[in-house]
Amino acid sequence: MKATLVCTLFSLLVLAAVFSTSQAAAASDCEDPNAFYNTCGSACPPSCQKKQTGCIDVCVPSCACKADYIFDEDTEKCVEKTSC
Structure with missing residues (x-):
């Protein structure tokens, strides 16, 4: 149970980081x-x-x-x- 929660939180953190990076890259194209x-x-x-x-x-x-x-x-x- 605890391992599943940790894996889920880690996955969400990775997804948030990837999304944030892709948004910054898109915004840098003026x-x-x-x-x-x-x-x-x-x-x-x-x-x-x-x-x-x-x-x-x-x-x-x-x-x-x-x-x-x-x-x-x-x-x-x-x-x-x-x-x-």
Whole structure:
């Protein structure tokens, strides 16, 4: 009985780890050529529509715009900052 419980818990742990790894790998593929995958990005990145104001300092794995680019919520792409 105890061995079955341990095996079940171990199996669930392995499945969770595999799922987590596959999700991270899928998320690291940023479709926008002007973006890169950032394992510790901003929880509230600036955009053309919302300039960055006070934000909690929390790491969020996500795609982020490269230097001199900013996210445009209308096109859902990173554009040059001067294009806003």
